[in-house]
Amino acid sequence: MSRREYRVRAVLTVWLTWLSLIGTGGASWAATQDASAPRLGAAGTVAPGVGYREFSLKGAHGPVLGHLLTVDLRDRRVSVDLLYPGAVGARAKISQLAEKQRAVGGVNGDFFNIAEDQHPGVQATGAPVGPAVAAGRALKAAVPDGQRFGPALPRGATTEDVLAVGTNRVARLDRLSLEGSVRTEEDDDLPLAGFNEYALPVSGVGAYTSAWGAASRLRATCGTDTDRAASCSRTTVELTVRDGRVTSLRNRPGAGPIPRGTVVLVGREQGARDLRRLAVGDRVRVTERLRSQRSGALRCALGGFPILRGGRALDGLDGTTPAVRTAAGLADGGRRLYLLALDGRAAYRSGLTLAELARAMRKIGAVDAFNLDGGGSSTLVTRSAHSAHATVRNHPSHGEERAVANGIGVFVRS
Template structure:
């Protein structure tokens, strides 16, 4: 692939905010000419911060432009792959929730679904749904993995928590749903298996509602509707359901959880899921070099001090797009040492606010002709 140039040398740069510039340029890819849009974000500039764009609930969606304007972001791109459809489970609602972990303002919103339950292209070898890109409290960006650590404590002992605000639970586990989940049905959490997203929904389920440390209600099937603050809904399937059936109304229950990083001891202020494509300046082995598509990705440059938000244009003349291997190469050419693939196709959207404007504008052409609502994204904000 040819035609890429270092991010700081690309022509036509526009200053969006202190430490934030926007550029667009052509890439001659294997399957034809494509067009890329790039936001360069200098994390050393304390007038700027990066955080999660999301609609206020895990199981909800909004367009990137609306999320950015609602939260006051000056720029952003779409984020993680998500539970977009449920054609294999008739009568079960798609939740719209993302695949991987999510952290905003240092607070864990959700954990990752099992690898076999993810939506999106085949994962590169050695990657999984727990992979994230994040920015720590030290203002450095990193690639990492976030795993759920948690338990349900009862008078009979502790039960390991298998999920947190996620649309699919491991077989035989118990998952916790909080007010952060939203009002979507929790039935989808008991469908499929750890290795087969299309497997039937479990027939052995149970739900327990805990409020202020006490069981207040139980049900044989997962429910729906908003969850009040101070309330946790526990959903069990198979062995997990059997354990929950032992909890009577009024029983004392403690629910505790956190996300644990595998590579860094520095807490994350922001993180979201996807999968890595570039590490240490080298593309991951086994990246797809055959399937071209419209893509969104993010690169990490200058030892974690600069982010490059990257989106391929979806206009008809550019829609052949890039392969995942070409995405890794493009971000390396832009100066990235690490890179991370996000949801693409109709989800790919990059927005930025022109200086003096009150709202962002969509800078690429979404391949579907209009913006697709998505569960989250990466937002760039003026600090303070």
Template sequence: MPRRTLSLLLVTVAAGAASPAASAATRPLHFTATSRVWPGVVFRAFTAAGAKGPIRGHLLDVDLREPRVTVGLLHPPVVAARRPVSRMADAQHAVAGVNGDFFNIRERHRGVPATGAAVGPEMADGRALKAAVPEGQRFGPRRPFGATTEEVIGVGADRVGRMTTLRLDGTVTVRGPLAPPAAPPVAGPPKGPEPPEDDLDDDLDDDADEADDSALRARRPRRRHAARRARDGRLSIPLRGLNQYALPVGGVGLFTSHWGSASRRRAVCGTDTVRRAACSTDTAEVTVRRGVVTRTATAVGGGTIPPGTTVLAGREAGADVLRRLRPGDHVSVAYGLTGPARLRFAVGGFAILRGGAPLPGLDAVTRAARTAAGVSANGRHLYLVVVDGRSPAGRGATLADLARLLRRAGAQDAMDLDGGGSSTLVLRTPGEPAVSVRNSPSAGAERAVANGVGVFVRGEPGRARRVRH
């Protein structure tokens, strides 16, 4: 039986003089240096021709036939938090890593703080940490047609890399009689979003979809049925969110101790199509402790959620259902992330290469710092790419260039991850006490990010010291 291999490509790219796109797309990578840094881990430098000029980078090849090598999610202690990639890598004892998904970096709703939570699903060690926000609530550059917030790239227990989708499948079951429907809270007109403000980073990495927002129509929330009565008399409420900064209109979401202490208010702001739409005033929140409702409220709150406790937040039709719950009611919750494949770890992004072909409509003009990930046709290779922008090392790359680079490296499917000031590559070699940043971040220093992809070598010598998050 053939042994399976996983290779990781960590690339720092510099764009220079122009060259024809057709020629650049077919030229192979040229390796200029090779170094075996860990058992099963080979580090290489390479050059390549891009449509906008020469590309220089580095390749980290990880062989999963070496049983000590694994790949996993780098993440802060909780979902609603951010940390630099180097800090997460050292805390989790990774030998290398790159930044991951786009995230809620800023807020333009008055009085609502940014959560720092990622857009797409997260899985770590087989556990579902969060689900995807609605399509209209995402951050990031303009994407090709057909991309969704549920897309992920990850590795399964079979040590095969895949680009696939993960969807939340969850239900809240309420046993016993319910109180009669309560009237929605009386409130004044909702406050609109803050006036536009200057971006923190003009690399188009985390707010370039504002043009898309303005082109979408704000839809009046419809009061859909948010629950159904089962034959045995129990009320079944479908979950529409898990530890995410935005809930679908009319939905009910679940927050666990993995969320952290950040305010949950952002979850009821915006709509399924317009991120900047006003926050809903038709909301409800229910706290459940070991299967029993302990508290109900009409406003969505914040604060640390203890282990064994969950918080249900609802808006519009979802709030209607939650307002029927009372302290003492018995509630059970079941949820998971489901998809075509079982993954041990997963991180979100959006597809730029599928079936060996770049997706139609990729930006071929705008150069910026980028991070991307791809997998080979047999799933034995995972490629992670970091492209520098606004630095002496390079002026960035377009999404079209990025897709071609991944294809030339051997990827069959690939997705774009967060870029701009977030793009970071870290690595440590034997004898070094901690990882160091190997690319040139756009802002001159690391940005704190929502998550990342880490490479781990169990039992390696010179193990990094334990670093607290």
């Protein structure tokens, strides 16, 4: 082979290699050698510090198509907050929430109380499973583990697990537990077991505020801590506190908006018996707060469950059942956020198992990852800063968006 022929062949080899990388959207060489690694499409810019791209992946059950937002929290113009309909017990489409709150991107969030087939006459509230914090304000606490919707939790996870972003602009995996009490004028303290939740622990007392919305509170007294489908309690009470005094008491939880400055207390079993010791006119002080397992004030938080910690998948992740998924991943010490949603079910889009999802998030670059609601809820949207309308980037499972409880919104300050 002549020196000229050698040089031509070398240039041709480099050129073909470059073309192959462009075909995978700039994916790493290692990724092109691994059939299970996401093949990233061309990167685009949604707004400063926010990127979008499509990807494809060969799962164990068939090919998968997905969509990815990359959020750089080191950019001071970029922030993240909760998307939600303005009430805990309500639902809306992610595109509508993004448009209303002026987000440039977002994905759906927590699992939620979607149906109540086991409890005739009881309406689903639409409220999310886990804790929720928006704009630094605690909206709700977590329901008991046995009352949750969604796939089985991996070992060690609970409904108190959250994906959070601190006021320091750093994202993290955390856990939020409820601390609170109902103090009477005799200085008796009743522990508060629930806060704006669609399901209360057995024998517990829960507080409902204006953040709950107009949804019925009856669902809170149905099921048990281990069986969501168990019958509703027959021993219940609802007590209204206005300006620190009991103003009404009834045997059955009600519905309708709760005015600001008013707290509605719902008790079941022993919690109901404890509340019945109070009378109209009695002084009552209700306190509640969400205690974070990690230090640092929170800007926002929402529920789901972790699937990746420190680059390692959690034990007990389902490796057999594929589904359409939504997930969030963290990198760069929490200063980079990945938001992922898969295309909906079709003959060639069977989805990923949770174990596959964890591996995919790691190969994308996440060190920690958090699974969110999937199936018909999976939605990823973007919105140009110059447009009033958000675009749904993935293909939802049923051909259109599902109204959901909340989501993760990305915002850019001009």
